[in-house]
Structure formats: structure tokens, C-alpha cells
Amino acid sequence: DVKVTQSSRYLVKRTGEKVFLECVQDMDHENMFWYRQDPGLGLRLIYFSYDVKMKEKGDIPEGYSVSREKKERFSLILESASTNQTSMYLCASSLTPAGGEQYFGPGTRLTVT
Amino acid sequence: AQSVTQPDIHITVSEGASLELRCNYSYGATPYLFWYVQSPGQGLQLLLKYFSGDTLVQGIKGFEAEFKRSQSSFNLRKPSVHWSDAAEYFCAVGVMDSNYQLIWGAGTKLIIKP
Numbered sequence: 001d002v003k004v005t006q007s008s009r010y011l012v013k014r015t016g017e018k019v020f021l022e023c024v025q026d027m028d029h030e031n032m033f034w035y036r037q038d039p040g041l042g043l044r045l046i047y048f049s050y051d052v053k054m055k056e057k058g059d060i061p062e063g064y065s066v067s068r069e070k071k072e073r074f075s076l077i078l079e080s081a082s083t084n085q086t087s088m089y090l091c092a093s094s095l096t097p098a099g100g101e102q103y104f105g106p107g108t109r110l111t112v113t
Numbered sequence: 114a115q116s117v118t119q120p121d122i123h124i125t126v127s128e129g130a131s132l133e134l135r136c137n138y139s140y141g142a143t144p145y146l147f148w149y150v151q152s153p154g155q156g157l158q159l160l161l162k163y164f165s166g167d168t169l170v171q172g173i174k175g176f177e178a179e180f181k182r183s184q185s186s187f188n189l190r191k192p193s194v195h196w197s198d199a200a201e202y203f204c205a206v207g208v209m210d211s212n213y214q215l216i217w218g219a220g221t222k223l224i225i226k227p
Binding site: 004040041042043044045048058090092100101102103104105106107 | 122145147149154155156157158159162203205207214215217218219220
């Protein structure tokens, strides 16, 4: 089974802090994704990566950056956390690009106070 | 622009009753179609997918979905729901010109009445 793990299930940070969310997948997938999930808005894509050191902006990249130094690991960085970044963050990976099944981690519930 | 619509934010169904969750998409060609389920506190799990072929697809947990090209729909069905089906359900569409993105519906929260 594909396994996608995220470093924390719950995280509480203060406004202005730099926040790192880590995601690791164990199936050698090329593609990895970071989403945020808010009630009534579904999933919104923040960034995705289709190869090591490659990244593309999604729909809502402002205030976020990403890093992919190794194929299995994709990190989301909040450079200076703000209260409007309080959300559920979901990481996913897939073997193929658009149209391919995505496998999700359990999510990180981030609260910024 | 491509879009996915799940018109029902919440649906309440009695245990044992049948279920249909609606999903409509806007796209010029036939996309790849997915239904995912998110149980409380969990990540998303794939229920079923349609790429081509038979328009009625079977998934896990007794779910099925039917692709209707003329209606641009991919509705999810289950003949008899169980309390454990209470969750949020997301429809997603994969289009080859979307720069590797899946386009997601806003989700439908399923509530089961005992």
C-alpha cells in the first residue's frame, strides 16, 4: 500500500513564526502536492512538484513556499505564519500527472494564534 | 474554465436507505473522474475512478458511480447506507490541460440518521 505520512497531526504556532510541514511518501511517486482544506471550499492546491527540485504554483501559493530536495519528501513552508493560514493541510502523491489517482496523508491541522 | 460542482453541501439519509450524491463538471472533453471519501479526522481515500470504458464503475465499500456524458455528471450511489458511511465526499476531475492538477468539488457532508 502507498503510504503518505505528514510530520504532525496538530500544530499550534504564533503569528510571524516560520512553519515547516513535512510530507513523506514511500512509493517512489514523481508527483507530490500540497493542498489546504477549508469548510465549504473543498481542496485548494497550494503547490505541486513533478520531480526533485521542480515545483509549480497552484491556485493559492501566496504566503507559502515549498522544497523538494529528495523524491520522497515534499515540504511546505509558511515563511511568516498568519491567522488566515489556520487550516487543514493535506499532502498527496501520485505516480502519473493529471488524471492519476492521488494518495493522501492524514493531514495537519494548523492553528496560528 | 474547468469546474466541478457538488450542489449539496449536506445530505441526511436514514441508515439503510439509498444514497445518491451529485457531481457535475464543466470541461470540453471527457475528463478522468474520481470520488474520494474523508472520514472524520482522516485524509482522503479513493472510492472509485472512471477513465474510459463502461460508464458504471464499482468502487470500494459498496459504492458505484455512473458517468453520463450528456449531462456532464458523475453521480455516486449506494443502495443501502451504513452509519460508518458518515463522512465528507469529494468529486474530482482530472484534465490533461490543467497543468497536473485535479479540480475538486467543494464536498458533500453525509449525515446518517439512526
